[in-house]
Amino acid sequence: xxxxxxxxxxxxxxxxxxxxxxxxxxxxxxxxxxxxxxxxxxxxxxxxxxxxxxxxxxxxxxxxxxxxxxxxxxxxxxxxxxxxxxxxxxxxxxxxxxxxxxxxxxxxxxxxxxxxxxxxxxxxxxxxxxxxxxxxxxxxxxxxxxxxxxxxxxxxxxxxxxxxxxxxxxxxxxxxxxxxxxxxxxxxxxxxxxx
Amino acid sequence: xxxxxxxxxxxxxxxxxxxxxxxxxxxxxxxxxxxxxxxxxxxxxxxxxxxxxxxxxxxxxxxxxxxxxxxxxxxxxxxxxxxxxxxxxxxxxxxxxxxxxxxxxxxxxxxxxxxxxxxxxxxxxxxxxxxxxxxxxxxxxxxxxxxxxxxxxxxxxxxxxxxxxxxxxxxxxxxxxxxxxxxxxxxxxxxxxxx
Numbered sequence: 001x002x003x004x005x006x007x008x009x010x011x012x013x014x015x016x017x018x019x020x021x022x023x024x025x026x027x028x029x030x031x032x033x034x035x036x037x038x039x040x041x042x043x044x045x046x047x048x049x050x051x052x053x054x055x056x057x058x059x060x061x062x063x064x065x066x067x068x069x070x071x072x073x074x075x076x077x078x079x080x081x082x083x084x085x086x087x088x089x090x091x092x093x094x095x096x097x098x099x100x101x102x103x104x105x106x107x108x109x110x111x112x113x114x115x116x117x118x119x120x121x122x123x124x125x126x127x128x129x130x131x132x133x134x135x136x137x138x139x140x141x142x143x144x145x146x147x148x149x150x151x152x153x154x155x156x157x158x159x160x161x162x163x164x165x166x167x168x169x170x171x172x173x174x175x176x177x178x179x180x181x182x183x184x185x186x187x188x189x190x191x192x193x194x195x
Numbered sequence: 196x197x198x199x200x201x202x203x204x205x206x207x208x209x210x211x212x213x214x215x216x217x218x219x220x221x222x223x224x225x226x227x228x229x230x231x232x233x234x235x236x237x238x239x240x241x242x243x244x245x246x247x248x249x250x251x252x253x254x255x256x257x258x259x260x261x262x263x264x265x266x267x268x269x270x271x272x273x274x275x276x277x278x279x280x281x282x283x284x285x286x287x288x289x290x291x292x293x294x295x296x297x298x299x300x301x302x303x304x305x306x307x308x309x310x311x312x313x314x315x316x317x318x319x320x321x322x323x324x325x326x327x328x329x330x331x332x333x334x335x336x337x338x339x340x341x342x343x344x345x346x347x348x349x350x351x352x353x354x355x356x357x358x359x360x361x362x363x364x365x366x367x368x369x370x371x372x373x374x375x376x377x378x379x380x381x382x383x384x385x386x387x388x389x390x
Contacts, residue, residue: 005363020273032227036370043373045363078215080368125388168200168240168385173275174376175231178238181369181376190363193320193381 006132007105008046008188011097011142012037012176014053016150027146029058034065036177037143038084044188047104047138050097051090062090094142094157101138109140113158114183116148116172122163125186131160132187141183143176201327202300203241203383206292206337207232207371209248211345222341224253229260231372232338233279239383242299242333245292246285257285289337289352296333304335308353309378311343311367317358320381326355327382336378338371 012033015026034051041049051062066085068074075082091097094111101109112128123131132139142149142158154161165182166172174182207228210221229246236244246257261280263269270277286292289306296304307323318326327334337344337353349356360377361367369377 032370032372036373039366039369040373042364042366043360043362043369080366083366084368165238165380165388167238168383169237171234171237171275171278173279174234174238175227175372177227177370177372178231178235178376181373182380185360185377185380188363193360 005045006188007136007138008044008132009048009050009097009101009109009138009140010037010041010046010180010184011050011052011094011140012180013094013142013144013149014051014055014058014146016153017144018147018150020147022147024150025146026053026055029053029062030145031065033145033177034062034088035081035084037180038088039081040181040184041087042084044184046184047087048101049088050100051088052092052094052097053090054092059090059092066090097140101140105138107138109138110135110160111158112139112141112160112162113149113154114141114143114162114179115154116164116174116179118164119154119161122161124163125183128160128162129187141187143180143183145176200240201383202331202333203239203327204243204245204292204296204304204333204335205232205236205241205375206245206247206289206335208289208337208339208344209246209250209253209341211348212339212341213343213345214341217342219345220341221248221250224248224257225340226260228340228372229257229283230276230279232375233283234276235375235379236282237279239379241379242282243296244283245295246283247287247289247292248285249287254285254287261285292335296335300333302333304333305330305355306353307334307336307355307357308344308349309336309338309357309374310349311359311369311374313359314349314356317356319358320378323355323357324382336382338375338378340371
């Protein structure tokens with residue numbers, strides 16, 4: 001099925017990701033990650049944004065933030081932020097996100113993962129862009145916090161792993177906020193924008 | 196002069212920008228803006244990143260942050276962050292940034308401004324990308340904090356104003372962190388990355 005506009009969801013994983021010592025951990029949620037990714041998701045027409053954390057306290061923190069912007073004073077102060085957070089959800093695991101997407105679309109999403117590391121068989125942006133235009137999805141594009149997604153996760157879970165965004169002089173240390181912005185623009189910006 | 200890699204500097208302006216009530220103000224510096232833009236500048240091969248604020252207290256705050264990462268414990272903890280901040284400077288006005296670029300390159304930079312608003316005569320990304328490859332620069336690409344750069348500034352100062360990044364459904368509220376990531380990628384990513 002040809003789709004001009006693929007059905008895409010975002011997920012920001014706080015587990016299983018590496019810390020600086022390359023131990024697999026659950027990271028704390030960063031407030032501005034949520035703001036930036038929620039706004040990016042709406043800008044690029046994504047159907048939803050999942051904040052994925054197994055930590056109960058972090059879940060409650062995210063729920064308070066979402067309440068503030070969706071039903072509380074935040075939304076009165078800044079309606080565009082309210083709009084951004086309307087499609088944001090917090091879930092405990094990526095399976096929960098997959099189940100939610102499946103419930104909304106009648107089929108499970110194809111999972112795309114991003115990494116700053118070189119992975120065998122990784123697809124280029126152009127390849128995935130093309131694929132997203134020719135295959136109906138839904139697609140669930142996954143970003144890791146901390147020092148990036150666990151290698152075991154990358155090997156087992158995603159159907160597609162995207163190539164890293166290489167720096168010009170071997171510098172390869174973007175924030176997840178920057179990486180998400182660049183990846184969504186490369187995959188989803190209208191063709192007229194890319195000329 | 197044909198240059199494969201244009202000479203580009205970034206500037207993040209905290210004045211003159213709008214607040215939510217469309218008053219022209221000097222905004223406070225946001226810590227993560229500096230981290231994200233410094234990392235983006237190095238990733239995309241920019242020669243320098245200027246944090247522009249007229250406020251003395253904010254200047255001291257930025258200097259403390261830079262010291263922490265460049266010569267203090269931050270750089271030991273995270274050498275890649277130290278590297279990112281090595282090319283970051285804080286200055287009081289855009290003229291100071293222009294003077295610094297002129298000092299390093301023997302000529303004043305051509306100023307490019309970004310805005311989320313529609314401005315007559317704005318250039319597309321492809322046009323500026325082409326221009327940057329055919330004209331030697333140096334270029335100074337300016338981003339505004341708050342609710343964006345003052346209209347008077349946009350009319351008078353930059354030689355080039357870039358088209359906004361339009362959302363898919365009229366949503367046009369990206370963070371300056373996201374906008375900078377997308378603009379640098381569109382202007383400076385190697386052609387092989389864009390295929």
